[in-house]
Amino acid sequence: xxxxxxxxxxxxxxxxxxxxxxxxxxxxxxxxxxxxxxxxxxxxxxxxxxxxxxxxxxxxxxxxxxxxxxxxxxxxxxxxxxxxxxxxxxxxxxxxxxxxxxxxxxxxxxxxxxxxxxxxxxxxxxxxxxxxxxxxxxxxxxxxxxxxxxxxxxxxxxxxxxxxxxxxxxxxxxxxxxxxxxxxxxxxxxxxxxxxxxxxxxxxxxxxxxxxxxxxxxxxxxxxxxxxxxxxxxxxxxxxxxxxxxxxxxxxxxxxxxxxxx
Amino acid sequence: xxxxxxxxxxxxxxxxxxxxxxxxxxxxxxxxxxxxxxxxxxxxxxxxxxxxxxxxxxxxxxxxxxxxxxxxxxxxxxxxxxxxxxxxxxxxxxxxxxxxxxxxxxxxxxxxxxxxxxxxxxxxxxxxxxxxxxxxxxxxxxxxxxxxxxxxxxxxxxxxxxxxxxxxxxxxxxxxxxxxxxxxxxxxxxxxxxxxxxxxxxxxxxxxxxxxxxxxxxxxxxxxxxxxxxxxxxxxxxxxxxxxxxxxxxxxxxxxxxxxxxxxxxxxxxxxxxxxxxxxxxxxxxxxxxxxxxxxxxxxxxxxxxxxxxxxxxxxxxxxxxxxxxxxxxxxxxxxxxxxxxxxxxxxxxxxxxxxxxxxxxxxxxxxxxxxxxxxxxxxxxxxxxxxxxxxxxxxxxxxxxxxxxxxxxxxxxxxxxxxxxxxxxxxxxxxxxxxxxxxxxxxxxxxxxxxxxxxxxxxxxxxxx
Numbered sequence: 001x002x003x004x005x006x007x008x009x010x011x012x013x014x015x016x017x018x019x020x021x022x023x024x025x026x027x028x029x030x031x032x033x034x035x036x037x038x039x040x041x042x043x044x045x046x047x048x049x050x051x052x053x054x055x056x057x058x059x060x061x062x063x064x065x066x067x068x069x070x071x072x073x074x075x076x077x078x079x080x081x082x083x084x085x086x087x088x089x090x091x092x093x094x095x096x097x098x099x100x101x102x103x104x105x106x107x108x109x110x111x112x113x114x115x116x117x118x119x120x121x122x123x124x125x126x127x128x129x130x131x132x133x134x135x136x137x138x139x140x141x142x143x144x145x146x147x148x149x150x151x152x153x154x155x156x157x158x159x160x161x162x163x164x165x166x167x168x169x170x171x172x173x174x175x176x177x178x179x180x181x182x183x184x185x186x187x188x189x190x191x192x193x194x195x196x197x198x199x200x201x202x203x204x205x206x207x208x209x210x211x212x213x214x215x216x217x218x219x220x221x222x223x224x225x226x227x228x229x230x231x232x233x234x235x236x237x238x239x240x241x242x243x244x245x246x247x248x249x250x251x252x253x254x255x256x257x258x259x260x261x262x
Numbered sequence: 263x264x265x266x267x268x269x270x271x272x273x274x275x276x277x278x279x280x281x282x283x284x285x286x287x288x289x290x291x292x293x294x295x296x297x298x299x300x301x302x303x304x305x306x307x308x309x310x311x312x313x314x315x316x317x318x319x320x321x322x323x324x325x326x327x328x329x330x331x332x333x334x335x336x337x338x339x340x341x342x343x344x345x346x347x348x349x350x351x352x353x354x355x356x357x358x359x360x361x362x363x364x365x366x367x368x369x370x371x372x373x374x375x376x377x378x379x380x381x382x383x384x385x386x387x388x389x390x391x392x393x394x395x396x397x398x399x400x401x402x403x404x405x406x407x408x409x410x411x412x413x414x415x416x417x418x419x420x421x422x423x424x425x426x427x428x429x430x431x432x433x434x435x436x437x438x439x440x441x442x443x444x445x446x447x448x449x450x451x452x453x454x455x456x457x458x459x460x461x462x463x464x465x466x467x468x469x470x471x472x473x474x475x476x477x478x479x480x481x482x483x484x485x486x487x488x489x490x491x492x493x494x495x496x497x498x499x500x501x502x503x504x505x506x507x508x509x510x511x512x513x514x515x516x517x518x519x520x521x522x523x524x525x526x527x528x529x530x531x532x533x534x535x536x537x538x539x540x541x542x543x544x545x546x547x548x549x550x551x552x553x554x555x556x557x558x559x560x561x562x563x564x565x566x567x568x569x570x571x572x573x574x575x576x577x578x579x580x581x582x583x584x585x586x587x588x589x590x591x592x593x594x595x596x597x598x599x600x601x602x603x604x605x606x607x608x609x610x611x612x613x614x615x616x617x618x619x620x621x622x623x624x625x626x627x628x629x630x631x632x633x634x635x636x637x638x639x640x641x642x643x644x645x646x647x648x649x650x651x652x653x654x655x656x657x658x659x660x661x662x663x664x665x666x667x668x669x670x671x672x673x674x675x676x677x678x679x680x681x682x683x684x685x686x687x688x689x690x691x692x693x694x695x696x697x698x699x700x701x702x703x704x705x706x707x708x709x710x711x712x713x714x715x716x717x718x719x720x721x722x723x724x725x726x727x728x
Binding site: 110188 | 727
């Protein structure tokens, strides 16, 4: 007797192969983004959270571009969940509304968990929700609750419901985990901005991908150039330095030269 | 009299801000409570109640005892009440507002004789009608009935009454027509009242044949109870926002648990799962014999197709269900959304509100300043090891580690909000710095060296940039 499933069979989003050609080296803007990534970063800087946010926005932008060919771009309205451990709030602080990228300011839901077990529960509940675009988590150290079993559970939940997770582990040693991509990140000196060379530039990180399923490991300097993640150029070679406030606009239809009235 | 004048006369005056909506809500509750004296009660805003006690006075031992009971019950609540009993609502109103205390008008009494001395304001008339009557010289109810005052001449009295009727011929509303009000008071014209009817909250309960002591059985009964509640809510077209579960133990003690939901819901599995998280610390004692679930707060929810929990496993849950689960386990303060507030002090520039609450429209933030990605809850003191001539630290120690400043942008001065803070609060000069390793921070100096509000200013670190 043939087996007929009672519910229509829907493959898990992770098993749907992307149509793009698989690339051996990682680069920003790849179509096949992992569902569970881990970023190890020091706790006395916000580089880990910054890189997680930049990777998340990169993945969302790729998803919107991919979905824009098919259905309408409805992904822009879904919420982003940011879960923080109590130690993570104490060491690194809470997200600041004015410092978030403008397209995320109205979409952020913040969860302040008191223990790592609660943080893992919040991450899993967020991954199960279809109205959440992605989940960013911050946990300090190597708590016992975050074992290989727990990380495998997070990976399976993320892949089943199609919600991506970026887990930032502050001041943690890289132990056994089932995350598909694992990064070691720290802040890097930034390129000087155009209008004030003495000022800090846009966010730049030194990221080392030390474990990935479909890519070779490597190290890159990445920077968040006005919302797009890209490789940071060598600081010695300064091409068009990034312009954080976009003070330069084209003078459309208006010449700055004096006009002589006859 | 203005409040300032009153305070000038009596400095110890206690002023309480008015709350008209709250007063009306309290009056509605009082009207429901006043149904202990009669089956129907109506509101008489702003501060009156009308209760229909037809045929109910004998239950209290007579009309005087009824009014005495009214006075006693209100006094026990701490309220001063003036009550009156009469065959019509108009007469009762007139007596309670303008008559002696606890006046009773029996049906066989002549109302005009007993009420004739009351002023015309006892007819519940508008202010302009009262002005007209005062100018006409009519001050008492008795004068209104026989306008000329000479009852022995019916023809003259009829002519005077006709004159009054002509004057008010275009006023059809009772509150603008004294003759209509008089007829209502005498009972010649009906005056319908709008009664207050209590709407009981949805309540379901199950009595168990044998007291249960095991958790698994409790979960089963709770699931059945949730299904009953869903049916009760469907019948009303509502969804529950707050649910209260009461468990009666065999020894008489009652245990209560309550959950609040972020959005109106009518899903039994969702309710069961949320309660299950709360039942871990139940002590059944000798057993639980009755369970009762009631919805103390509900909102209209249109009837839609039921979303089964099995579908949630395949499609994923909705945002409201996810927020509910997080809130029940972690507490309501743990799940929030940052919303901008109109303040330039960085730690006050946002408030954290419940995630599904509507966000008020606010002005867009000034895009000129680059603010940090993370803000520490409390700014941490940094020790300046070496400062540049203009005051910006070149080397500082924070959390036991020394940092060398490579790049600086600033200062950005953020002065204290003078309307909120004391005059001794010091301003802050913020600097955006990057150290030699590339870490970017937001530090500030609290105060200036010569501002007279303290000694040498300290440096703090408040924000971390991505």
